[in-house]
Amino acid sequence: MTALLRSLLTGLADLAYPPRCALCGAALDAGEHAVCAVCARALPAIRPPRCPRCARPIRTRDAKDALCGACRMHPHGPLDRIAAFGEYRDGLRTLIHQLKYGRRAFLAAPLGTRVAEHGAALGVFSGADWLAPIPLHWTRERWRGFNQARLLAEQISVVADVPVMPQGAFRRVRRTTPQVRLNAADRADNIKGAFAVRDASQIQNACIVLIDDVLTTAATAGECARVLRRAGAASVRLLVAAR
Numbered sequence: 001m002t003a004l005l006r007s008l009l010t011g012l013a014d015l016a017y018p019p020r021c022a023l024c025g026a027a028l029d030a031g032e033h034a035v036c037a038v039c040a041r042a043l044p045a046i047r048p049p050r051c052p053r054c055a056r057p058i059r060t061r062d063a064k065d066a067l068c069g070a071c072r073m074h075p076h077g078p079l080d081r082i083a084a085f086g087e088y089r090d091g092l093r094t095l096i097h098q099l100k101y102g103r104r105a106f107l108a109a110p111l112g113t114r115v116a117e118h119g120a121a122l123g124v125f126s127g128a129d130w131l132a133p134i135p136l137h138w139t140r141e142r143w144r145g146f147n148q149a150r151l152l153a154e155q156i157s158v159v160a161d162v163p164v165m166p167q168g169a170f171r172r173v174r175r176t177t178p179q180v181r182l183n184a185a186d187r188a189d190n191i192k193g194a195f196a197v198r199d200a201s202q203i204q205n206a207c208i209v210l211i212d213d214v215l216t217t218a219a220t221a222g223e224c225a226r227v228l229r230r231a232g233a234a235s236v237r238l239l240v241a242a243r
């Protein structure tokens with residue numbers, strides 16, 4: 001692409017998306033990216049008390065540092081820990097919808113930065129060797145034009161200084177029914193055998209941080225963690241924008 005064509009396209013993109021808040025439409029100040037300061041403050045970030053293992057908000061006052069009920073019942077899942085920037089509602093849900101279904105890929109930058117800063121504050125990247133976006137099947141990725149998890153991971157990588165696993169190194173090898181359409185029992189069966197590691201030597205004894213936009217159920221991320229561990233990873237964590 002020539003420089004002239006590229007600048008024309010950028011100009012068109014600016015016309016289509018003038019610097020306005022993606023949530024309230026207010027004009028953005030210098031230094032604000034995609035979301036104004038008022039809307040950014042209103043995002044439903046998950047603050048303590050939250051479960052230290054899965055980031056589920058804990059609604060009682062005296063539960064500081066205590067595991068949630070689900071983690072007490074299933075203490076040894078394949079994921080060492082789950083961290084989530086916020087709850088999947090309000091402005092955060094809107095941003096993720098715009099990114100994913102509105103194909104506004106540029107939103108991955110401001111969102112990824114917030115997720116990365118949250119993860120860093122919680123120590124999610126300490127000792128991490130790779131970020132691994134939860135893979136989409138190539139047919140779905142081609143249909144959408146991108147994998148939102150990879151876009152987020154690329155932005156998180158910049159902030160966290162942890163490399164993203166190369167495209168195709170960890171991939172989805174089988175198409176599956178979207179998990180949201182299934183009940184809990186069918187989800188685990190549906191996702192079994194859906195993922196594969198291409199070159200296991202890259203992840204021997206590695207600490208891997210899976211990245212996704214939303215945690216709906218732990219079945220998908222759990223299956224990813226099982227596959228990565230079977231291929232030699234020492235530990236697998238999950239960092240999501242919302243849960």
Ligand SMILES: [Zn+2]
Nearest residue numbers: 021024036039
């Ligand atoms: Zn706003």
Ligand SMILES: [Zn+2]
Nearest residue numbers: 051054068071
């Ligand atoms: Zn928990």
